[in-house]
Amino acid sequence: MGLAEQLGEAMQAYQRAVDVLDQRAADLLGLNRTDMRCLELLFAPEPPSPGELAAAAGMTTGGVTTAIDRLERAGYATRERDSADRRRVTVRPTEAANRKIGAIYGPIVTDGQKFLRRYDDQTLAHILEFITHATQSCHEHAERLSR
Amino acid sequence: MGLAEQLGEAMQAYQRAVDVLDQRAADLLGLNRTDMRCLELLFAPEPPSPGELAAAAGMTTGGVTTAIDRLERAGYATRERDSADRRRVTVRPTEAANRKIGAIYGPIVTDGQKFLRRYDDQTLAHILEFITHATQSCHEHAERLSR
DNA sequence: TCTGATTACTAGATTATCTAGGTACTGTAC
């Protein structure tokens, strides 16, 4: 089996591991997986509206409304009405959510950063390039599957 | 921002992208996310028992039983009773599940393999090493969070 | 051969999610 093929399998194994970890994180936060997933999506570069969240999470807007209700009640998210278009709402993670998520995932990130010190800049650039490509690829294929 | 830090953010973005993709895949298979998650876990090196599946998926055995029922009914999994210990059951993905999952994720893997051709073996080895480490790290931290 | 532990399953209660429709707001055409 070639290295590229091994890497394919490794990516799958990585996904399974992340999934188990996310479950533990959800347990700790007292959230079900759907709410956890919504919460993670709130950390995207632009905080989404409920509608965008519904599209990204593959839920109905009604379902998202109650999910946000739960996140808000648990203190992990806030709604903010858009002043320009008062129909629109922006959902943001709270500082508490930031902190708790940081406490859970932070050590893993730190671990990773430490591990990465063994590589030179060119190798790092290549890894970054690969992950970025994989991300782009996921977006494209998600798009493909939507049609 | 250093390369290692950028990579940290890239990994997060990657997770979000995978999540959206998984949702589309679940839609196509006609499964909810929990059942999809169980199905993915069936592709682990050793096909799990319902109990192991429950532990990995963070569900109760009762919940897993009905999830497997649905997967079986949909033709994606089969139960097989252990002949040595007749209390135990092994849950396996079916050929149909293999095929459908392949049809969905295969093109992405192919894409990735193609992209990887630009790297020499040493770089590939480093990327593989990084992903393997990240996987190991997830396992360890999931363990940490369980206590 | 008991006894206690383990494994998976079941029934009823709880919780989450969807469907369908409502309300509030926006922008456009008249």
Add this chain to the structure above:
DNA sequence: GTACAGTACCTAGATAATCTAGTAATCAGA
């Protein structure tokens, strides 16, 4: 400015998923 179509989010009731608690079958050790 008024009516209208479109958009964004939310709500109520129905459906579906999940858990809690308890059961049956099997196993391993005294």
